[in-house]
Amino acid sequence: MRYRKLGTTGLDVSPVAIGAMTYGEPDRGHPVWSKGEEEARPLIQHALEAGINFFDTANMYSNGSSEEILGRALHDFADRDDVVIATKLRHPMRPGPNGKGLSRKAILTEVDHSLQRLGTDYIDLYQIHRNDHSTPLEETLEALHDVVKAGKVRYLGASSMFAWEFAKALNLQKQHGWARFVTMQDHYNLLAREEEREMIPLCLDEGVGTIIWSPLARGRLARAGDDARSTARSQSDGDYADLLYTPDQERSNRAIIDAVGAVAAARGVSRATIALAWLHRQPVVTAPLVGANSIAQIDEAVASLDVELTDDEVRSLLAPYTPRYDFQGVSDEATMEAIRARVPGMTLA
Numbered sequence: 001m002r003y004r005k006l007g008t009t010g011l012d013v014s015p016v017a018i019g020a021m022t023y024g025e026p027d028r029g030h031p032v033w034s035k036g037e038e039e040a041r042p043l044i045q046h047a048l049e050a051g052i053n054f055f056d057t058a059n060m061y062s063n064g065s066s067e068e069i070l071g072r073a074l075h076d077f078a079d080r081d082d083v084v085i086a087t088k089l090r091h092p093m094r095p096g097p098n099g100k101g102l103s104r105k106a107i108l109t110e111v112d113h114s115l116q117r118l119g120t121d122y123i124d125l126y127q128i129h130r131n132d133h134s135t136p137l138e139e140t141l142e143a144l145h146d147v148v149k150a151g152k153v154r155y156l157g158a159s160s161m162f163a164w165e166f167a168k169a170l171n172l173q174k175q176h177g178w179a180r181f182v183t184m185q186d187h188y189n190l191l192a193r194e195e196e197r198e199m200i201p202l203c204l205d206e207g208v209g210t211i212i213w214s215p216l217a218r219g220r221l222a223r224a225g226d227d228a229r230s231t232a233r234s235q236s237d238g239d240y241a242d243l244l245y246t247p248d249q250e251r252s253n254r255a256i257i258d259a260v261g262a263v264a265a266a267r268g269v270s271r272a273t274i275a276l277a278w279l280h281r282q283p284v285v286t287a288p289l290v291g292a293n294s295i296a297q298i299d300e301a302v303a304s305l306d307v308e309l310t311d312d313e314v315r316s317l318l319a320p321y322t323p324r325y326d327f328q329g330v331s332d333e334a335t336m337e338a339i340r341a342r343v344p345g346m347t348l349a
Helices: 037-049 061-077 104-118 137-149 163-176 199-206 225-229 232-236 239-244 247-267 271-280 295-306 311-318 333-342
Strands: 017-019 054-056 084-089 123-128 153-159 181-187 209-213 285-290
Touching (some): 037 061, 123 181, 137 163, 163 181, 271 295, 271 311
Parallel strands (some): 123 153
């Protein structure tokens, strides 16, 4: 395994990260596709044996069960100081006031809950799981700075938002001398390249590393034709899947999926390996998050590190892309309503 620095930090991480949303007791979150502890532990152990040291979860995944399963497995199979644990907060963890969001109260509460579930004294990368527009940004950033200074967190990260929002946050952190966001967890793959407009150039300019969620477009890039929508995840996502990959882009999506298949067939590797290899070419990408539910999927992800695509292969993968509207930074109903009014006929969850 060839490790790389996390953004401009001195932290070494594997260029493939395990996305632990896949792991969680089914009765606590996603009964259709999540793996309980008995199934998850061998996968986490195999990832470690393959040299992967980077694991990402969130407090909301299976209502905390993902953190619990990941924490116990890493305790049993690895030295804590050899692995990098990333988790997130923002979404609801309990009903009632202060059960969600990025207020000072929520941050100081949830970091302790995550530490307890993970069974560790510190979190390597603590990320805001989208923005919280109901809380002043300064309050959020100062509270995050405080958990770093308290030794509970080593580094800070953000996730999908508008580029101007991220630029504002980075500027405030610099202005006040607060701990800085060193990563952006972003939605980026061959079917979703809108972040190349603003967010990716911003991250390159600021030295922020990106961690990619849904690098295989919910499995669509790993399967052929109509099979691309046959995963349990894509079938259970409902309207949310169409929010990410809208019906009016289906022709270009299919052309891209076919191009991935052609390159994969010519090289004798899997489609997933090719789609991930393309991401590894992007200098801003630190690691894609692979929500592996089998040993084979972990091996495909690791194999992608040894595939160097030619310029002609890359051109064939990029040529069919059609620009689309990007809604991934949207997190409040008022903005969603504005988008509905601006984009006639668009169905948004």
